[in-house]
Amino acid sequence: MIGTLVNTVAVIVGGTIGLVLKKSMPKRVSTIYFQAIGLFTLAIGITMVVKMDHILIVVGSLAIGSLLGEWMNMEVGVERLSEFLKKRFRIGSDKFSEGLITAFLLFCIGSMTILGTIQEGTGGSSDLLFTKSLMDFFSGMLLASAFGFGVIVSAVPLFIFQGLLTLLAMYASSFFTHAIIQGLSSVGGILLIGLGINVLEIKKLWIMNMLPALLVVVFLLWIFVK
Secondary structure, eight states: OHHHHHHHHHHHHHHHHHHHHHHTOOHHHHHHHHHHHHHHHHHHHHHHHTTOOOHHHHHHHHHHHHHHHHHHTHHHHHHHHHHHHHHHTTOOOTTHHHHHHHHHHHHHSSHHHHHHHHHHHTTOOSHHHHHHHHHHHHHHHHHHHHHOTHHHHTHHHHHHHHHHHHHHHHHHGGGSOHHHHHHHHHHHHHHHHHHHHHHTTSOOOOOGGGTTHHHHHHHHHHHHOO
């Protein structure tokens, strides 16, 4: 778990530095900066989608996952939670939930996360997660300077998510087939593209309601692809 602990600390430290930078950022600069972050998010999403396999399963997962998320009304639930946290801890950011979701997807959904936790969970080196930690440190700094405190809070679901993956890898590393890793990366990439569209204010997409697709794609690939 040392790799996940280091990764969590890296996000918190990088995000804290980003918050300090945010305070001294003029309005004109922050506007162009948000546009750059939006394009960066789009680019990351596209690189994750380029090598997509099992397209029908990916599309089906997005459709089923979106319906499940809409049924559970996850978007509204997260907004209410973020409002509660903002009032409870007196957070002034108006992009708290957007920063939290964007950071979580960027930090947690990708082949490096899956492979790193498998490597560490099966008794191997933590080098891959250490490398990811360095990348997340700089990404956290950039994201927090744009979105604020929500990026630092994303360290909590990051720790839980990567910790659970590491524990799962300790007992069932064979579960993480190439198809499942690639499927998670593809669906996550599509969601990141949607987040990029939100950040650029092209159109409001209900990305939170689509998050169950990440679980659906794992289940469908586990059932249908051996």
